[in-house]
Amino acid sequence: MNLQVVWFKRDLRTVDHQALAAASKTGPVLCVYVVEPGYWQLPDTSNRQWQFVRESLIDLQEQLQRLGGALWITQGNVVETLTRLKQRFGTLTLHSHEEQGNSWTFERDKAVKRWCHSNGVVWHEYAQFGVVRPVKRREGSFHEHWFAYMSQPQAELPSEIDFVTFDEPSINLAVDVTQDEYPCRKRQSGGRTQALATLTSFLTRRSERYHGSISSPLTAPTACSRLSPYLAYGCISLKELVQQTDAIQERTVNSYWRRSLNDFAKRLWWHCYFTQRFESHCYMENRPLVPQMAQLEPAFDAVKFEAWKHGRTGWPMVDACMRYLHHHGWINFRMRAMLVSAATYSLGLPWQPVAKWLAKLFVDYEPGIHYPQVQMQSGQASNSILRIYNPVMQAQRLDPDGVFVKRWIPELQHVEGAWLFEPWQMPNKLKQQAGWNDDFFYPEPLVDFEQSHRQIKAAIAELRTRYNLQPADRNKERRRQFASRKKRTTKSTSNDNQLSLF
Numbered sequence: 001m002n003l004q005v006v007w008f009k010r011d012l013r014t015v016d017h018q019a020l021a022a023a024s025k026t027g028p029v030l031c032v033y034v035v036e037p038g039y040w041q042l043p044d045t046s047n048r049q050w051q052f053v054r055e056s057l058i059d060l061q062e063q064l065q066r067l068g069g070a071l072w073i074t075q076g077n078v079v080e081t082l083t084r085l086k087q088r089f090g091t092l093t094l095h096s097h098e099e100q101g102n103s104w105t106f107e108r109d110k111a112v113k114r115w116c117h118s119n120g121v122v123w124h125e126y127a128q129f130g131v132v133r134p135v136k137r138r139e140g141s142f143h144e145h146w147f148a149y150m151s152q153p154q155a156e157l158p159s160e161i162d163f164v165t166f167d168e169p170s171i172n173l174a175v176d177v178t179q180d181e182y183p184c185r186k187r188q189s190g191g192r193t194q195a196l197a198t199l200t201s202f203l204t205r206r207s208e209r210y211h212g213s214i215s216s217p218l219t220a221p222t223a224c225s226r227l228s229p230y231l232a233y234g235c236i237s238l239k240e241l242v243q244q245t246d247a248i249q250e251r252t253v254n255s256y257w258r259r260s261l262n263d264f265a266k267r268l269w270w271h272c273y274f275t276q277r278f279e280s281h282c283y284m285e286n287r288p289l290v291p292q293m294a295q296l297e298p299a300f301d302a303v304k305f306e307a308w309k310h311g312r313t314g315w316p317m318v319d320a321c322m323r324y325l326h327h328h329g330w331i332n333f334r335m336r337a338m339l340v341s342a343a344t345y346s347l348g349l350p351w352q353p354v355a356k357w358l359a360k361l362f363v364d365y366e367p368g369i370h371y372p373q374v375q376m377q378s379g380q381a382s383n384s385i386l387r388i389y390n391p392v393m394q395a396q397r398l399d400p401d402g403v404f405v406k407r408w409i410p411e412l413q414h415v416e417g418a419w420l421f422e423p424w425q426m427p428n429k430l431k432q433q434a435g436w437n438d439d440f441f442y443p444e445p446l447v448d449f450e451q452s453h454r455q456i457k458a459a460i461a462e463l464r465t466r467y468n469l470q471p472a473d474r475n476k477e478r479r480r481q482f483a484s485r486k487k488r489t490t491k492s493t494s495n496d497n498q499l500s501l502f
């Protein structure tokens with residue numbers, strides 16, 4: 001028997017699952033998930049992510065049971081697991097989706113490839129995003145490839161699948177004894193059932209307000225789709241989402257709502273745009289895309305890092321966002337960017353530990369988006385205009401009445417009016433009235449915002465002049481690429497330099 005092993009990774013669903021569809025059309029199928037302790041101990045992974053995956057696996061078991069199959073969940077090393085399967089079943093073919101993971105999973109995949117090679121096992125890897133590996137294989141631009149991929153039909157399963165079971169017992173996920181150092185009380189629940197409920201509420205109701213409501217931390221939690229963790233662990237496929245969004249957009253008459261759906265669809269394109277960048281430059285996890293930026297790498301300051309990590313920088317908007325993130329495992333794009341800006345430009349911290357810490361707190365941690373974004377928001381990725389966020393102005397614009405800040409910083413509960421934006425300026429009398437004492441108070445900012453920005457801007461300008469690094473407007477390029485989607489069937493004649501970087 002040639003056993004078709006479907007190795008589930010960040011693709012915890014049965015619908016539009018290319019690997020499962022191809023395997024089940026070929027022969028008897030064994031579905032496997034390997035819980036890898038080495039992965040879950042990395043500085044960019046966390047218990048909150050594991051809990052989400054655990055719930056998604058329970059849901060996947062139910063999906064497979066409905067098809068007459070089962071998911072065998074084991075713990076350990078993937079190569080050792082495959083070795084056991086080969087000893088037990090003889091001939092194997094391995095099927096999985098491609099993964100744009102961190103360096104640990106990249107090395108793990110290389111070990112699996114070596115094992116397959118030396119054991120005569122064929123490993124089929126299927127794309128699950130509009131990303132090409134290696135990029136040399138791609139015909140036409142990234143843009144053309146993306147639209148062609150997203151308009152293909154979804155992977156269909158045959159009506160009957162010959163499922164095989166393995167005699168080793170599966171791990172029981174219903175009982176979980178893991179401890180969380182940083183509990184995430186309002187984490188989104190994992191699993192496809194939840195993914196579909198979130199998708200329905202977004203496309204039928206919440207998406208109307210997407211345009212114009214995704215920047216403020218007050219409105220973003222309901223105006224954003226909140227689909228990111230479901231995409232990160234593949235509870236829903238990106239193709240399903242793109243196709244459903246397109247269908248709803250076509251039926252929507254309300255022009256404001258259509259505009260919102262168009263803004264949302266752009267983000268789905270960005271998902272792959274950034275992931276493709278990471279696929280081609282996976283060293284971005286550790287090294288800057290603009291190599292000269294390494295020369296400006298600041299010394300690590302443990303006191304500032306700890307203050308930023310736990311929401312005690314003295315800038316209310318930054319601290320409120322960090323505390324919110326601890327509690328929810330999610331925050332909106334603008335506030336993620338502000339957190340990176342505060343840590344790297346304002347506090348002068350190196351971007352790598354900042355990236356790892358945020359990755360750990362994000363339930364939706366997706367290396368292909370995360371590292372390119374952190375690099376972009378800290379000036380490492382391109383020579384574009386520096387995006388330095390002023391936390392006082394962000395608070396004035398996005399939380400003018402201090403509702404968000406007061407909710408997340410109890411120390412500011414009794415601070416009123418404009419003092420909420422700069423509480424360190426309050427006279428002592430007002431500090432006492434706010435209930436502050438030696439044990440209960442809100443700290444002053446660790447650095448002078450204006451001064452640290454003057455320094456970092458001057459240092460970057462000097463570096464750019466020294467190496468003749470020309471600014472590039474990536475945003476303009478991204479907008480142009482997406483806006484020309486209607487030309488997707490015609491061959492692009494435009495200058496595609498930006499995307500041919502991949």
Ligand SMILES: Cc1cc2nc3c(=O)[nH]c(=O)nc-3n(C[C@H](O)[C@H](O)[C@H](O)COP(=O)(O)OP(=O)(O)OC[C@H]3O[C@@H](n4cnc5c(N)ncnc54)[C@H](O)[C@@H]3O)c2cc1C
Nearest residue numbers: 224225226227228267270271333336337364365366370373
């Ligand atoms: C420093 C930083 C780190 C980030 N790290 C991650 C991460 O680890 N995982 C992650 O999924 N997103 C990350 N993002 C992108 C973005 O903030 C999140 O995708 C978004 O906030 C998730 O919420 P949502 O699903 O409700 O978003 P929506 O606005 O509803 O967007 C829908 C989907 O589009 C994609 N998307 C949205 N914005 C972007 C973007 N700017 N770039 C690329 N794709 C995008 C995501 O897949 C998202 O789920 C990061 C952004 C920054 C600034």
